[in-house]
Every structure is written in structure tokens, then in C-alpha cells.
Amino acid sequence: MPASPQASTPSALGRGDAERGSKRASIVADRIIDDVIHAGWPVGEVLGSEADLLERYRVSRAVFREAVRLVEHQQVARTRRGPGGGLVVAAPTVEAVIDAVVLYLHRVDATLDEVFEARVVLEEIVTELVPGRLDEDDLLRLRTLSDEEKSPDPTDPRAMHAALATMSKNAALELFVEVLNRVAMLYSRDWRSLRTTSVAGEKVRAHIRIIDAVLAGDSGLARGRMRKHLEAEADFLRRRRSTRQLLPDAVILGDGNGGKRAEAVARSIAQQVVADNAEPGELVGAEADLMAQQGVSRAVLREAVRILEHHQVAVMKRGPGGGLFVAAPSAAAVTDTVATYLAYRGMKLSDIMELRIGVEIALVDLAVDRIDEGGAARLRAALEREAEVTDVERAEAVHDLHAAIADLAGNRVLALVALVMIRLSRLYQIEKLAAKQREQINEEVLRTHEKIARAVASGDKELARHRMRRHLEALAAFVR
Ligand SMILES: [Zn+2]
Numbered sequence: 001m002p003a004s005p006q007a008s009t010p011s012a013l014g015r016g017d018a019e020r021g022s023k024r025a026s027i028v029a030d031r032i033i034d035d036v037i038h039a040g041w042p043v044g045e046v047l048g049s050e051a052d053l054l055e056r057y058r059v060s061r062a063v064f065r066e067a068v069r070l071v072e073h074q075q076v077a078r079t080r081r082g083p084g085g086g087l088v089v090a091a092p093t094v095e096a097v098i099d100a101v102v103l104y105l106h107r108v109d110a111t112l113d114e115v116f117e118a119r120v121v122l123e124e125i126v127t128e129l130v131p132g133r134l135d136e137d138d139l140l141r142l143r144t145l146s147d148e149e150k151s152p153d154p155t156d157p158r159a160m161h162a163a164l165a166t167m168s169k170n171a172a173l174e175l176f177v178e179v180l181n182r183v184a185m186l187y188s189r190d191w192r193s194l195r196t197t198s199v200a201g202e203k204v205r206a207h208i209r210i211i212d213a214v215l216a217g218d219s220g221l222a223r224g225r226m227r228k229h230l231e232a233e234a235d236f237l238r239r240r241r242s243t244r245q246l247l248p249d250a251v252i253l254g255d256g257n258g259g260k261r262a263e264a265v266a267r268s269i270a271q272q273v274v275a276d277n278a279e280p281g282e283l284v285g286a287e288a289d290l291m292a293q294q295g296v297s298r299a300v301l302r303e304a305v306r307i308l309e310h311h312q313v314a315v316m317k318r319g320p321g322g323g324l325f326v327a328a329p330s331a332a333a334v335t336d337t338v339a340t341y342l343a344y345r346g347m348k349l350s351d352i353m354e355l356r357i358g359v360e361i362a363l364v365d366l367a368v369d370r371i372d373e374g375g376a377a378r379l380r381a382a383l384e385r386e387a388e389v390t391d392v393e394r395a396e397a398v399h400d401l402h403a404a405i406a407d408l409a410g411n412r413v414l415a416l417v418a419l420v421m422i423r424l425s426r427l428y429q430i431e432k433l434a435a436k437q438r439e440q441i442n443e444e445v446l447r448t449h450e451k452i453a454r455a456v457a458s459g460d461k462e463l464a465r466h467r468m469r470r471h472l473e474a475l476a477a478f479v480r
């Protein structure tokens with residue numbers, strides 16, 4: 001599926017943060033990705049031969065080949081050998097996003113409760129939107145799904161959830177519903193064996209009732225039924241096993257079917273970091289030790305290190321006392337992967353803002369419920385920073401309050417979705433505003449942020465969510 005024409009793309013997907021380092025191969029990989037996006041993501045087209053591309057990006061063959069491994073890892077392009085070969089544009093799969101999300105959630109120790117709380121929020125947004133957006137094909141599809149649920153053959157429990165998400169016509173929402181659906185499945189890999197239990201019967205009844213409510217055009221009813229259904233599922237899983245997230249080996253950094261040596265090494269090192277519960281800053285190993293341990297050349301190890309750095313699992317420090325060190329888990333790695341995938345799928349700015357509004361309002365609700373002394377101090381600190389920053393720093397500082405509220409909500413899964421959406425909305429628009437316009441809104445934004453923070457701190461949920469909604473709707477209208 002090519003990127004749709006309305007998909008605007010930032011010139012660089014916000015990569016190259018200081019934490020990422022100025023590694024040549026990563027920079028070239030980012031340039032290749034930008035070029036693919038700007039060409040309209042022509043799957044199957046040859047970007048150029050190796051000789052062409054060495055000339056275009058003006059780098060050494062060694063750096064270029066490392067960059068190619070990175071774009072192959074991100075499924076943006078792959079190398080085709082032989083005559084007429086070169087770097088060929090590929091079609092990214094949702095698996096790359098799932099990998100990045102699962103790895104991040106595992107590293108921050110997200111629980112089953114957080115995953116399901118986030119699913120409820122996202123799928124409530126879906127059921128709220130879908131009745132108003134159904135077309136005739138959707139209607140027929142829902143009738144078929146309802147019949148399939150009634151049939152004695154087990155249906156994939158994700159099918160109804162995925163179909164409804166698609167009918168929201170919001171690419172960002174669809175993506176996160178799919179990802180969290182898959183993450184939730186990691187807790188119940190044996191769903192096929194459950195089909196004879198009472199749970200399966202409940203699932204069928206719940207799915208049919210949700211479909212009925214959507215077909216009846218009753219958003220409120222559909223939403224309530226979706227919440228009940230997901231909460232029942234979470235209850236069931238909670239009774240069955242620990243709430244600690246499972247991490248099947250295959251999920252970390254791809255399933256290894258490609259058989260690429262560097263990916264296998266990266267996977268093995270990531271598993272080691274995760275299994276040891278290693279703290280950021282801890283030494284994973286010196287380069288020579290890791291080469292010996294993994295039985296690979298320096299070149300292969302360095303490729304593996306790029307992949308680990310890309311996912312912010314570990315970072316290589318050169319020089320005396322150097323080596324591979326555990327990195328702090330960061331939502332930025334997930335943002336890049338999501339941004340790349342959504343660029344391929346053809347995302348609209350309105351999709352981002354719609355999801356952002358829904359998720360941030362849910363976060364405000366949770367923040368009001370869960371705020372404590374430390375949380376109130378965090379809100380104040382964010383506002384103080386925003387009031388004091390220079391114009392250069394403001395682009396970042398203006399999101400501090402949103403990040404603080406996401407943090408207070410105490411759900412790392414929802415916070416991740418919000419951070420990704422905040423970052424995407426920033427990448428796609430704020431840079432485009434003229435300096436003068438920016439000055440005019442700065443004052444107003446700060447005042448609005450203060451009002452939102454006051455409502456959250458005083459425990460007035462209705463006022464807090466009202467102010468957040470108005471603020472984000474104004475932002476959405478401003479950038480449209
Ligand atoms: Zn279900």
C-alpha cells in the first residue's frame with residue numbers, strides 16, 4: 001500500500017537525537033528512509049545500485065553497507081543481487097512495530113493490567129467512532145463477522161477487534177489496537193485450547209453484542225459493551241497467570257527467519273539484557289569479549305550493535321573503559337518505528353490528533369485519580385520550565401506538561417501511545433509554524449497548561465478533561 005497523497009511527512013523523522021549519537025550509518029539510514037518516504041514509498045522500485053547510492057550519500061562502502069543493514073532491519077528496503085539489482089523499496093510489516101513496542105514494554109516492566117487498561121481506552125475510542133463512520137462494505141463485513149462468531153469453528157479472537165479498528169478509518173488508532181491486541185495475546189498463547197471453555201462462550205456472546213450495538217448505531221452502548229468485554233478478559237487472564245508480561249524469545253527483534261547473523265547476535269544480546277534485568281549504565285561487555293562470546297567478527301558485532309542502539313537497548317562507548325553499556329529504555333525508539341510504519345500506511349495529521357485527544361483525556365482521568373505529592377510537584381516543575389525556557393527550547397518544553405500528566409496516570413502503555421502521538425504531532429506541524437505565529441500562541445498555551453494543571457491537582461476530573469479537550473482541539477484546528 002503506497003503512502004496516500006495527504007500524508008505529509010517531516011523532512012527527517014525526528015531522528016538523530018543526541019542520545020542516538022551521530023553514528024554515520026544511522027544518519028545514512030535515516031536519509032534513505034526519508035528518500036523512500038518522499039518518493040511516495042514505491043514498493044518494488046530500485047532506489048539505485050550500490051555505486052549510485054555511494055555517490056548520492058557520499059559515504060564509504062563500509063558505512064553504506066551498515067546503513068543498508070539498518071534499513072533492512074526496519075523493512076524499508078532490501079538488497080537485490082545480480083543485474084538490475086540494488087537497494088529495492090520494501091513493504092514494512094506491523095511486526096516491526098510490535099517488536100519495538102513489546103521490547104520497550106518489557107524493559108519498563110509493564111503489567112497485564114496496564115496493557116488491558118490501555119486496550120480499554122483505545123477500543124472505547126474505536127467503538128465511539130465506528131457507528132458514525134460505517135460504509136456499506138463495513139456493514140456487510142460486520143454481518144459476516146457476527147455469523148462467523150456463531151459458527152462452531154473457532155474464530156480468531158482478534159478478528160472482530162481488528163475489523164472494528166479498521167472501520168474507524170484512523171490509521172494510527174488501527175495500528176495501536178492491532179499492536180496491543182498482539183501484546184495481549186502474549187499472555188494467552190494457547191487461546192485455541194480455550195474454545196471449549198465457558199470463557200470462549202462469553203467471548204462469542206460479547207462480540208456479537210458489540211457488533212449489534214455498532215450496527216444499531218449506538219456508540220454509547222457499543223462502548224460500554226466493549227469495556228465490559230475487555231475487563232472480563234483481563235480478569236480471566238489475571239486469574240490464570242502472573243501479571244508479569246511474557247516475552248517469548250521470538251518476539252525480541254524479529255523471529256530470525258531472515259537468518260541474518262547480525263540480527264541473531266542483536267537478539268541474543270537483547271535477551272541477555274532483558275533476562276538479567278540489567279540497569280541502564282551497566283556494562284554488557286567489552287567489544288572483544290562480545291565477539292568471542294558470540295563467535296562473530298568485529299564487522300558483524302558492530303552491525304548488531306547498530307540494531308541494539310536503534311532499539312535503545314544498549315550503546316557502545318569507544319576508548320579506554322569503553323564497551324557495550326545498557327541504555328535506558330526510551331519511547332523514542334518506538335516513535336521512529338511507528339512514524340516509519342505510518343508514513344508507509346499513509347497517515348493523516350487528523351488521525352494523530354484524533355487519537356491524541358482520546359488518549360490524553362483518558363490520561364487526565366487517570367492522573368486525577370492517581371495524583372500524589374510527587375505528582376503535583378512534577379506538574380509545577382513542568383510549568384516552571386515552560387515559563388522560563390528560551391524560544392529554542394520551547395518546542396520541547398511545551399510538551400512537558402503533557403508528559404507529566406501521562407506519567408501521573410501510572411500506565412506506561414498508555415503513556416507510550418501518548419508520547420508517540422505527541423512526538424508525531426510535533427514532528428509534523430510545529431516546525432511549519434512561522435516564528436511570529438509561535439510567539440502569539442506561546443503565552444496562551446502556557447496559560448491553558450496552568451489551568452489544566454490546576455484542575456488536575458484539585459481533583460476536578462470533569463473540568464480537567466474539558467480543558468484538555470478544548471486545548472487539543474484548538475491545537476488540532478490551528479495546524480489543520
Ligand atoms: Zn474480544
Ligand SMILES: [Zn+2]
Pocket residue numbers: 398402445449471
Ligand atoms: Zn499543550
